[in-house]
Amino acid sequence: MPEVSGLSQAPTHVAIIMDGNGRWANARGLHRTQGHAAGEPALFDVVHGALEMGIEWLTVYTFSTENWSRDEYEVSFLMEFNVDLLERRRDELNELGVRVIFMGDLDDPRIPPVLLDRIRDAEELTADNTKMSMVFAFNYGGRREIVDAVRSIVEDGVDSDAVDEGLIRQHLYIPDMPDPELVIRTSGEQRTSNYLLWEAAYSEYVVTEVLWPDFDRYELARCVEEYQARERRFGGAVDASLGDSSG
Numbered sequence: 001m002p003e004v005s006g007l008s009q010a011p012t013h014v015a016i017i018m019d020g021n022g023r024w025a026n027a028r029g030l031h032r033t034q035g036h037a038a039g040e041p042a043l044f045d046v047v048h049g050a051l052e053m054g055i056e057w058l059t060v061y062t063f064s065t066e067n068w069s070r071d072e073y074e075v076s077f078l079m080e081f082n083v084d085l086l087e088r089r090r091d092e093l094n095e096l097g098v099r100v101i102f103m104g105d106l107d108d109p110r111i112p113p114v115l116l117d118r119i120r121d122a123e124e125l126t127a128d129n130t131k132m133s134m135v136f137a138f139n140y141g142g143r144r145e146i147v148d149a150v151r152s153i154v155e156d157g158v159d160s161d162a163v164d165e166g167l168i169r170q171h172l173y174i175p176d177m178p179d180p181e182l183v184i185r186t187s188g189e190q191r192t193s194n195y196l197l198w199e200a201a202y203s204e205y206v207v208t209e210v211l212w213p214d215f216d217r218y219e220l221a222r223c224v225e226e227y228q229a230r231e232r233r234f235g236g237a238v239d240a241s242l243g244d245s246s247g
Contacts (some may be wrong), residue, residue, distance in 0.1 A: 011055065011181035011227060012056050012178055013178045013179065014180060014182045014184065018061060018062070020188075021035035024212070033073075037081065042215045042216060043060065051098075051131060051132055056132055056133065058132060058134050059135040059180065060135070062138050063078060065139060079111070082115055086118040093122070097132065100123055102136050104173065105139045105140070137196075140195075148173075153171055172199070179199045180196065180200055180203045181203060182205075183196070183203045184208065185207050186208055187211050208222075
């Protein structure tokens with residue numbers, strides 16, 4: 001079992017697709033929503049592990065723009081669950097020195113007002129924290145983010161000759177967020193699922209068969225070790241510094 005602390009050159013930014021809650025529940029004869037609930041302890045164990053490793057940014061995929069098409073009961077549960085989670089865990093994250101940021105379309109009228117209030121409360125409470133930035137990709141889609149960035153540029157009246165990668169980055173949801181060096185997907189699936197399409201262009205992907213409720217800080221450390229053993233390339237030479245996410 002890999003050590004959580006003391007890993008050399010931990011990536012600055014790790015992004016996770018938390019997959020497998022439904023399968024975990026089905027295998028135990030439970031409702032899918034119970035799988036989502038079981039994923040909460042895994043998430044916070046990972047938060048503690050990331051802090052021990054010195055990871056500065058942790059982004060988790062909590063609800064995609066496509067998830068609205070799920071069963072109405074499951075969607076309603078997820079909305080209420082996020083309210084409850086923020087109410088119960090906000091102070092813990094603050095005490096850990098974690099800055100909470102939500103990334104996605106928060107203007108969507110389908111999002112309950114009480115959830116928006118809890119999101120704003122958590123972001124305001126933790127705004128000055130510097131130990132780690134934790135990004136919740138909520139009502140998020142990578143294609144939607146790029147479309148929104150292009151729309152914003154058009155609305156600003158920018159000449160087409162002035163549009164480059166730097167300008168598009170400035171109009172992404174979180175312009176100062178570094179690209180993830182490592183993207184982890186649990187449950188063995190090998191899809192990007194419309195996640196961080198711009199930011200993860202040169203990320204290393206590690207897929208683990210572990211279902212999300214069974215994921216923990218030690219599996220996180222194993223994934224980081226697998227990442228560290230790779231030679232990163234950006235369309236050219238090997239990157240000798242695993243922490244460098246520039247193109």
